[in-house]
Amino acid sequence: MAPICKKAVVGNVTIDVAPLETISLELLLRGDERERMKLYAAAGSLGFFYLDVSDSEKHLTDVERLYSITENYFTQPEQELLKDIRENDEFRGYKGGKNWGSLEILRDDVNFSEELLPPIIQADSATVESFISTSHEIVHLLLAQLSKSLWPNSEKHLQDKHRATERNNSSLKVYRGPSLERRADVGDNTHTDGGSLTLLYTDKWGTQIELPWSKEWAWVEAKPGHAIVTVGDTLQALSGGRLYSCPHRVSQPVDGFEERWAVTYFFRPENNVSLVPL
C-alpha cells in the first residue's frame, strides 16, 4: 500500500508532506545490517531520504557557518557577484538572477588549490574544506552500503566509478532563494539530479518531489540535524534502475515566502563515466 502523506499548515495553506524514511548515519557507521537494508529500500523506492547526522556536531557547526557565509556572500553588490561568473562552466562559480543566486565550488579545485575562493569567503576556507571533506566521507559510506545491498555476492562496487585517484565534479553549492511575491510566478524547474548523491541542508520548505506511486507533488520538510539525500541519475543508471532518481522541483508553498538559504554537496562520478549498468 502506498504511504500516506501527513499534512502541514504553512501560512494559510495546507500542504502534503513527503513520507521520507530516516536513516541513521551513526547506525550505518556501526555496520548495522537493518539500517543498511532501510537505506537500500529508501534509495530504491522514493530516492529521497533523511540522513540523521545529529551526532556529527562538527559537521552541523560547519553547515550553520555556511548558512552565514552564504547570506554574507549574497549581500555583496551585484558587480562583486558578477566577478565570480565562470562562462560556459556548468560546475563552477556564481549563477544568478532576480531573487536567486548560487555559488558552486569544486572539491578538486579546493583540494588542488586550482581556483581561489571568492575574497569574501577566503577567511572561511577551513569551514569550506571541512564541510567538503566530511560530506565526501558520508557519501562514500552510503555508496559502499548501497553496493553491498545491490551486489551481495559479487565484486561489483559503485565505488569503482568514484575512485579517489580520478578527477570528478563533486562540489559544494550554496543557494539563495527563490522568494517571490506570488508563488504562481515560480517557473517550472522540474528535474532529476544528474550526479550520484546530493546532500541538502536547509531550514525551510523549498523542495517538492513527485511521488512515484501517484505522480502527485509533496513537500519535503526541513529537519534540524538531518541532511535530505537525493539519489541521482548516475546511481539509477549504474544500478540498472534498482536505485531511483526522483523528479523534484524547487518552489515556495505560499506567496511572499521568506528568503531561503540552502547548502548542498553534489557527489558526482569520475569524469566521462558511461551511464550503463555495472
Ligand SMILES: [Fe+2]
Ligand atoms: Fe535537484
